[in-house]
Amino acid sequence: MLQGNDGPVPASWMASDFDAYPQQGRSYVVDIPHRHKYRMGSCGIAGCINTDGSMISGSKIEKMITTMGERENGLGAGFVCYGLFPDYADEYCLQVLYESDQSRAGLEEYLSDRAYIIKDEKVKTVAVPTMKPPFPLVWRYFIRPKTNTESFWRKGLDEEDYMVHMVMQINQADNGAFCVSSGKNMAVFKGSGYAKEIAQFYDIGRYKGNMWLSHSRFPTNSPGWWAGSHPISILDWSICHNGEITSYGVNKKLVEMAGYKCSLLTDSEVITYLWDLLVRRHGLPIPAASFAMAPWYYKDIDRLDEQLRQLALQLRITYKEAFLNGPFSILVGRSEPNVTMIALADRKKLRPLVMGVSEDGNSVFAASEECAIKAVQKDAETWAPKAGNPVIVRLGEGIVRRGTEAPFQGVRL
Amino acid sequence: MSVQTVVRLPEKYRPVVDHELCLRCKKCVRACSYEVLEFKDDRIRPKPGCVACLRCVYECPAQCITVKEMEPQFAHHAVFDPVLRRSIIAQSNSGGVLLSSCGANVEYMDIFSHLLLDAAQVTNPSIDPLREPVETRTYLGRRPGKVTVTDDGRIDLQSSSTPLVVMDMPIMIGHISLGSISYNAQAALFQAASELNIVAGTGEGGLHADFYKHSKNLCAEVASGRFGVTSHYLKEVSSVEIKIGQGAKPGHGGHLPGEKVQELVSQTRMIPLGTDALSPYPHHDIYSIEDLQQLISVLKESTEYQVPVGVKIAAVHNVGAIASGIVRAGADFITVDGLRGGTGSAPRVIRDHAGMPIEIAISAVDQRLQEEGLRDKVTLCASGSIRSAADMIKCIALGADVVGVCTAAMIAMGCTVCQQCHRGMCTWGIATQRQDLVDRLQTPVAAQRVVNLFRAWNEELKEMLGAMGIDSVESLVGNRDRLRYIGPNPRIAEILGVKHSGEGWG
Numbered sequence: 001m002l003q004g005n006d007g008p009v010p011a012s013w014m015a016s017d018f019d020a021y022p023q024q025g026r027s028y029v030v031d032i033p034h035r036h037k038y039r040m041g042s043c044g045i046a047g048c049i050n051t052d053g054s055m056i057s058g059s060k061i062e063k064m065i066t067t068m069g070e071r072e073n074g075l076g077a078g079f080v081c082y083g084l085f086p087d088y089a090d091e092y093c094l095q096v097l098y099e100s101d102q103s104r105a106g107l108e109e110y111l112s113d114r115a116y117i118i119k120d121e122k123v124k125t126v127a128v129p130t131m132k133p134p135f136p137l138v139w140r141y142f143i144r145p146k147t148n149t150e151s152f153w154r155k156g157l158d159e160e161d162y163m164v165h166m167v168m169q170i171n172q173a174d175n176g177a178f179c180v181s182s183g184k185n186m187a188v189f190k191g192s193g194y195a196k197e198i199a200q201f202y203d204i205g206r207y208k209g210n211m212w213l214s215h216s217r218f219p220t221n222s223p224g225w226w227a228g229s230h231p232i233s234i235l236d237w238s239i240c241h242n243g244e245i246t247s248y249g250v251n252k253k254l255v256e257m258a259g260y261k262c263s264l265l266t267d268s269e270v271i272t273y274l275w276d277l278l279v280r281r282h283g284l285p286i287p288a289a290s291f292a293m294a295p296w297y298y299k300d301i302d303r304l305d306e307q308l309r310q311l312a313l314q315l316r317i318t319y320k321e322a323f324l325n326g327p328f329s330i331l332v333g334r335s336e337p338n339v340t341m342i343a344l345a346d347r348k349k350l351r352p353l354v355m356g357v358s359e360d361g362n363s364v365f366a367a368s369e370e371c372a373i374k375a376v377q378k379d380a381e382t383w384a385p386k387a388g389n390p391v392i393v394r395l396g397e398g399i400v401r402r403g404t405e406a407p408f409q410g411v412r413l
Numbered sequence: 414m415s416v417q418t419v420v421r422l423p424e425k426y427r428p429v430v431d432h433e434l435c436l437r438c439k440k441c442v443r444a445c446s447y448e449v450l451e452f453k454d455d456r457i458r459p460k461p462g463c464v465a466c467l468r469c470v471y472e473c474p475a476q477c478i479t480v481k482e483m484e485p486q487f488a489h490h491a492v493f494d495p496v497l498r499r500s501i502i503a504q505s506n507s508g509g510v511l512l513s514s515c516g517a518n519v520e521y522m523d524i525f526s527h528l529l530l531d532a533a534q535v536t537n538p539s540i541d542p543l544r545e546p547v548e549t550r551t552y553l554g555r556r557p558g559k560v561t562v563t564d565d566g567r568i569d570l571q572s573s574s575t576p577l578v579v580m581d582m583p584i585m586i587g588h589i590s591l592g593s594i595s596y597n598a599q600a601a602l603f604q605a606a607s608e609l610n611i612v613a614g615t616g617e618g619g620l621h622a623d624f625y626k627h628s629k630n631l632c633a634e635v636a637s638g639r640f641g642v643t644s645h646y647l648k649e650v651s652s653v654e655i656k657i658g659q660g661a662k663p664g665h666g667g668h669l670p671g672e673k674v675q676e677l678v679s680q681t682r683m684i685p686l687g688t689d690a691l692s693p694y695p696h697h698d699i700y701s702i703e704d705l706q707q708l709i710s711v712l713k714e715s716t717e718y719q720v721p722v723g724v725k726i727a728a729v730h731n732v733g734a735i736a737s738g739i740v741r742a743g744a745d746f747i748t749v750d751g752l753r754g755g756t757g758s759a760p761r762v763i764r765d766h767a768g769m770p771i772e773i774a775i776s777a778v779d780q781r782l783q784e785e786g787l788r789d790k791v792t793l794c795a796s797g798s799i800r801s802a803a804d805m806i807k808c809i810a811l812g813a814d815v816v817g818v819c820t821a822a823m824i825a826m827g828c829t830v831c832q833q834c835h836r837g838m839c840t841w842g843i844a845t846q847r848q849d850l851v852d853r854l855q856t857p858v859a860a861q862r863v864v865n866l867f868r869a870w871n872e873e874l875k876e877m878l879g880a881m882g883i884d885s886v887e888s889l890v891g892n893r894d895r896l897r898y899i900g901p902n903p904r905i906a907e908i909l910g911v912k913h914s915g916e917g918w919g
Contacts, residue, residue: 247888
């Protein structure tokens with residue numbers, strides 16, 4: 001839910017001024033840093049959800065993520081808010097980072113060919129003196145794809161896949177525009193800077209939603225790059241990832257075969273596409289998809305009852321390219337069909353992941369460190385989900401899985 | 414009137430006996446099936462024809478024999494090197510095609526040596542396989558691409574189930590037929606495969622009655638000669654492979670010289686004693702990809718869809734497109750055999766000059782299948798000079814699910830790569846059917862040595878995976894990010910899809 005109106009575009013954001021930012025060395029905002037394929041990092045993650053649907057202010061998540069200041073080095077942070085646009089809940093919300101007004105004009109032409117733009121507005125941003133310019137122009141569009149056009153049916157895609165295709169096309173092109181979120185009733189706010197700075201830049205406290213996820217990064221080997229920050233999002237999926245995927249080359253093969261284009265230069269990108277592929281497109285229940293990404297060891301699979309053993313083997317063998325090897329803990333958000341938070345750590349649990357729930361059971365938290373939870377909910381009861389065992393929390397349903405259950409609890413055969 | 418054309422070639426090797434130490438026990442004379450050594454005037458004396466098989470060295474109780482490589486006798490010439498001149502003289506002698514064995518004996522670029530592996534430092538933890546599990550279990554067969562979920566959200570296990578063979582390590586002992594090798598040698602390989610729980614190829618010679626006990630670890634070869642192929646045989650084994658070609662001799666069929674077709678081989682292959690078993694070059698029922706599709710279907714029907722059916726091809730220039738056609742024709746796994754792959758007998762011209770190295774071939778197939786969205790449907794097996802765990806690991810990172818190994822297993826059993834397999838006089842009892850020679854190979858010892866070798870390789874694989882921060886081998890398959898090129902020709906790196914050493918992640 002938006003608080004207040006963004007109002008007219010302030011003069012300081014007009015094209016001429018915007019383009020006048022001095023280029024200080026190689027500082028990448030929207031264009032893909034040249035020669036870089038992807039980067040890796042280790043980071044802090046935090047999330048919170050109110051399962052009764054009541055609203056959470058952005059200040060709360062800001063407090064959570066900034067409590068873990070040790071885990072970031074100022075090279076990227078971001079937030080994603082779900083349940084943000086109840087008035088436009090049926091429209092896809094595109095948030096786009098622009099290099100210039102010129103690139104905005106270009107993309108808007110592209111968009112209006114393919115979608116009805118129900119509403120568009122500038123996303124309010126505030127100059128933060130400590131941040132390194134240039135800053136992108138951030139724009140928001142509520143769109144509905146034109147499904148009655150020739151170019152739509154020629155693609156042979158359904159509406160959601162068409163959206164994925166559009167986002168891939170936008171982000172592949174060298175057009176000074178990057179689409180950072182594209183789901184319904186949600187939006188991503190991210191950039192290059194400390195979590196505190198990004199929160200200030202977007203004035204994150206002015207937004208309220210049912211669920212927030214956030215990320216602060218400590219990448220290695222990487223340029224500062226706005227679009228490459230987390231959360232990484234496609235459709236209503238968003239991922240905050242702490243870790244490094246040692247199987248990246250393998251995972252990339254699978255998502256590329258399925259038509260996704262890896263353009264964000266981060267290993268975390270494949271995780272986002274894997275969730276979309278396995279859950280939305282292949283229809284796997286969340287525990288089954290989690291098992292494919294963080295499977296049990298064969299020696300443990302062999303001890304399962306025959307039917308579950310068959311299920312485990314089939315998931316592991318069929319989706320061996322979806323197996324995320326190496327250390328990770330991730331927070332996954334989704335708004336369809338209901339706002340859902342998934343928390344998952346790798347099968348060795350080489351990255352931290354702590355969950356917490358308020359005394360009344362309504363507010364559920366996830367974080368890299370317990371301090372982030374205690375900072376906003378002193379009375380929270382905390383627990384550690386097991387390695388490779390997903391936590392699922394859903395609006396209206398509460399805690400569906402605590403991450404300590406048997407692997408396929410809730411999966412029907 | 415016939416003309417005497419044969420000119421004697423200069424010797425390449427000569428056994429040298431230290432007569433001071435020699436016990437005159439004559440073991441070496443009996444050891445040499447090539448009859449190079451004789452006992453004369455109270456001394457062991459060499460005759461021409463030494464192949465450096467080293468059996469005499471091994472047998473000599475006084476350790477007084479060394480085999481000396483002779484200096485080339487030819488006048489130096491930069492273009493007509495001694496090897497070429499020897500070939501020309503040999504062909505002028507016989508007027509025939511020169512035969513040889515083992516893999517290509519020319520220094521075609523060994524790309525494995527130009528590839529470096531990655532390891533984890535700081536940003537991800539390396540894993541110690543002695544303390545934490547690192548998995549090497551591998552499945553061979555077709556994969557459905559997705560697990561079927563019904564409209565009401567149930568997972569349907571039946572409809573996405575395919576026949577798979579489980580192996581404890583991503584190593585397959587390649588197809589070496591009974592005939593090209595001895596009964597004892599094949600028994601040892603099969604026994605080792607059973608003990609390691611991996612798969613061994615039967616070769617195209619059918620399966621001897623005694624070996625059915627290993628059938629769950631065997632892959633039956635259906636080659637153009639169809640020797641010994643019966644429906645009973647196909648139903649017993651764990652997988653079936655149609656052999657279209659082999660890396661050592663792409664475009665050729667199997668060559669088994671009549672000297673090797675003794676009673677045992679004749680019965681297993683169902684061919685007359687002493688006849689050359691020369692398999693047709695193509696399968697005469699496969700002149701096109703549609704025909705291959707039919708044979709795949711026939712084999713699947715005859716095995717009642719219980720075992721995976723694969724196709725083996727030699728690495729040729731268009732291997733990527735061919736492999737994609739094979740997947741579409743229904744193959745559950747594909748074996749690609751590289752230029753340097755071994756053979757029991759092949760014309761030297763084709764062995765040394767046709768095909769492409771396995772590093773490039775497997776990479777091309779992996780990339781092509783990925784481009785066509787087929788890579789998650791099949792198992793890829795790469796063979797052709799996988800000489801060490803390092804080669805195996807690099808080959809997996811270039812796209813192989815499984816590697817096929819033959820020559821290294823032969824060496825474990827005693828082979829010294831003297832390249833005389835086609836003559837059938839192997840002093841080590843491996844590539845021969847002469848009973849007195851076969852008896853030299855003790856099956857249990859040979860089997861144990863093969864077991865030891867592959868266990869060691871598998872441990873090395875785990876060590877390297879752990880160092881890379883990977884705890885299961887499937888996460889290395891085609892993971893080119895973990896490889897870097899350091900050789901002389903960056904164009905190769907480009908074709909392999911591997912970055913140059915010094916280029917980081919981003």
